[in-house]
Amino acid sequence: MALLSLKNISVAYGKNVVLKNLNLDVEKGELVSLLGPSGCGKTTTLRLIGGFVEAKNGRFVFNGKDYTKIPVHKRNFGFVFQNYALFPHLTVFDNVAFGLKQRNIPKNEIKKRVMEILETVGLKDYADRSPRELSGGQKQRVALARALVIQPDLLLLDEPLSNLDAKLRVKMRLEIRKIQQEYNITAIYVTHDQEECFSISDRVAVMNNGVIEQLDTPQKIYNLPRTEFVANFVGFENFIELELEAKERGGGGFYKLKNGQRFKVTHFNGREYERYVKGAIRPEEIDILNEGGGKETNTLKGIIGISTFLGKHYQYVVETEVGRLLVNGSAHKRYEKGERVTLYFPEDKIVLV
Amino acid sequence: MDFTFIIDKLPVFALGAVMTIELTVLSIIFGSILGLIAALAKISKKKPLVYAASFYTWIIRGTPLLVQLYFIYYGLPKVGIELDPFPAAVIGMSICGGAYITEIIRAGIESIDKGQMEAARSLGMSYLQAMRRVIIPQALRRMLPPMGNEFIALLKDSSLVSTIAMVELMRTATQINAATFKSIEAFFAAGVFYLFLTTIFTVIFNRLEHKLSIN
Numbered sequence: 296m297a298l299l300s301l302k303n304i305s306v307a308y309g310k311n312v313v314l315k316n317l318n319l320d321v322e323k324g325e326l327v328s329l330l331g332p333s334g335c336g337k338t339t340t341l342r343l344i345g346g347f348v349e350a351k352n353g354r355f356v357f358n359g360k361d362y363t364k365i366p367v368h369k370r371n372f373g374f375v376f377q378n379y380a381l382f383p384h385l386t387v388f389d390n391v392a393f394g395l396k397q398r399n400i401p402k403n404e405i406k407k408r409v410m411e412i413l414e415t416v417g418l419k420d421y422a423d424r425s426p427r428e429l430s431g432g433q434k435q436r437v438a439l440a441r442a443l444v445i446q447p448d449l450l451l452l453d454e455p456l457s458n459l460d461a462k463l464r465v466k467m468r469l470e471i472r473k474i475q476q477e478y479n480i481t482a483i484y485v486t487h488d489q490e491e492c493f494s495i496s497d498r499v500a501v502m503n504n505g506v507i508e509q510l511d512t513p514q515k516i517y518n519l520p521r522t523e524f525v526a527n528f529v530g531f532e533n534f535i536e537l538e539l540e541a542k543e544r545g546g547g548g549f550y551k552l553k554n555g556q557r558f559k560v561t562h563f564n565g566r567e568y569e570r571y572v573k574g575a576i577r578p579e580e581i582d583i584l585n586e587g588g589g590k591e592t593n594t595l596k597g598i599i600g601i602s603t604f605l606g607k608h609y610q611y612v613v614e615t616e617v618g619r620l621l622v623n624g625s626a627h628k629r630y631e632k633g634e635r636v637t638l639y640f641p642e643d644k645i646v647l648v
Numbered sequence: 649m650d651f652t653f654i655i656d657k658l659p660v661f662a663l664g665a666v667m668t669i670e671l672t673v674l675s676i677i678f679g680s681i682l683g684l685i686a687a688l689a690k691i692s693k694k695k696p697l698v699y700a701a702s703f704y705t706w707i708i709r710g711t712p713l714l715v716q717l718y719f720i721y722y723g724l725p726k727v728g729i730e731l732d733p734f735p736a737a738v739i740g741m742s743i744c745g746g747a748y749i750t751e752i753i754r755a756g757i758e759s760i761d762k763g764q765m766e767a768a769r770s771l772g773m774s775y776l777q778a779m780r781r782v783i784i785p786q787a788l789r790r791m792l793p794p795m796g797n798e799f800i801a802l803l804k805d806s807s808l809v810s811t812i813a814m815v816e817l818m819r820t821a822t823q824i825n826a827a828t829f830k831s832i833e834a835f836f837a838a839g840v841f842y843l844f845l846t847t848i849f850t851v852i853f854n855r856l857e858h859k860l861s862i863n
């Protein structure tokens with residue numbers, strides 16, 4: 296059984312329903328990220344788990360117990376806030392010791408554990424400083440140490456790195472991941488940075504509009520999105536409407552496009568067959584051939600439109616009979632505007648959504 | 649001006665001043681307790697508490713202290729509650745000061761980032777513990793300047809209780825005036841004493857502010 300389960304959770308601010316029948320299961324020791332556009336409800340989900348927001352409907356079960364109504368301070372969850380929320384009137388040491396003092400742990404034991412965790416986050420020499428005298432990255436480490444030292448049953452992080460510069464972000468995310476695995480802590484991590492999210496997570500929950508659209512490993516989210524929203528979010532720019540013509544053994548099929556053209560698609564992301572679907576494909580997976588080249592299936596005729604140079608390649612807007620597509624081509628050859636080409640869509644690169 | 653007369657009367661004024669200090673300090677203590685409770689009620693999200701506290705500050709801040717004092721000292725006996733001048737004065741000034749202190753404490757607490765409360769709660773503190781150990785210590789620093797102003801205002805307003813038979817600084821001056829008709833000397837001396845007391849308060853508060861800003 297999962298360590299943490301959100302069961303049909305709904306949350307509303309006044310009339311504004313922010314989470315809609317949300318379900319989420321997290322296993323022990325896992326780091327699960329909540330990823331999604333601004334306003335989709337990531338923070339709200341995290342705050343609900345932390346106990347700062349009340350559910351209108353649904354249940355939150357943790358470790359087999361109903362936590363829905365347990366107050367924040369009895370949950371023993373560590374929280375790392377976006378703005379750190381260190382206590383400015385206390386030293387680094389006292390900030391970290393705060394949760395331990397609250398638990399009536401003997402003084403020398405507190406000292407030992409605080410120094411140990413400060414060592415882990417590389418701040419052993421900063422114990423006597425005031426938070427004011429720390430850089431952003433150091434503050435974030437103190438916040439992390441403060442949340443970890445209480446040996447939380449769950450670690451909740453809300454965009455913990457968003458106030459740091461790009462380089463430090465990469466360094467800190469590796470550290471967070473290392474510590475999380477070292478201590479075998481179950482963690483939920485909110486971010487809207489895709490790379491950060493993929494690099495740090497065991498599983499990713501892509502959220503949209505108050506629901507989780509897909510919960511999967513980073514690889515699956517990236518390669519096999521299950522919905523149009525997720526596909527779009529991870530960079531599938533092209534969506535082509537398809538109608539099922541014939542199933543194939545082994546999980547594939549032939550599909551008809553709006554203009555009568557046929558596409559063969561093999562790469563199923565575990566979907567049931569449906570008559571009307573969309574085929575999603577990344578710009579870099581479409582091949583540009585000279586006009587008339589290629590096979591009969593999985594091709595479309597097109598006319599090159601605007602092109603932009605992206606360093607590794609050119610990106611073209613190509614007009615086709617089924618609409619405008621974005622296609623990347625080699626940086627060595629630039630197609631001219633108005634040139635007629637044939638586009639080839641490899642059957643294993645099309646993802647049905 | 650007859651300075652020898654003033655020096656002659658110094659012990660009498662000093663007695664009055666001691667009473668003024670007593671009244672002010674007691675009112676500050678009770679007013680702060682009252683203010684803290686009402687402020688916590690106001691920022692709690694419990695409607696009845698919010699309404700009760702808002703009603704209190706609305707009434708008290710909207711009416712003159714003199715009216716409140718008369719109501720307590722002359723009005724309440726009509727319903728069987730008879731108070732001596734001293735308790736009546738302390739009660740009146742505490743209730744009045746408390747209403748203003750409520751707003752000072754509320755503003756101070758609300759000026760502290762919400763994350764502080766949440767961080768403390770997530771580390772195992774109940775709401776009230778977090779208030780006491782995390783929020784209020786930080787809010788105190790911001791509350792100090794307006795609190796100093798309020799204390800000085802209360803000290804000066806304590807002159808109003810001379811009208812309900814409290815013999816404090818102001819009443820001492822009016823009594824001397826009535827007995828000797830040395831109006832200039834009597835009220836000049838009272839003024840000097842008030843100025844002396846408010847200056848002491850100001851200095852104390854400046855010291856406190858300075859000390860807190862260092863820590």
Ligand SMILES: Nc1ncnc2c1ncn2[C@@H]1O[C@H](COP(=O)(O)OP(=O)(O)OP(=O)(O)O)[C@@H](O)[C@H]1O
Nearest residue numbers: 308311313331332333334335336337338339340487
């Ligand atoms: N305290 C609040 N009162 C009213 N509405 C709120 C409150 N907090 C959040 N919302 C609304 O709830 C929705 C979800 O907010 P939430 O903070 O969970 O988004 P998010 O996914 O964390 O976004 P971001 O990436 O911008 O942090 C938003 O539409 C927001 O306007």
Ligand SMILES: [Mg+2]
Nearest residue numbers: 337338339485
């Ligand atoms: Mg957020």
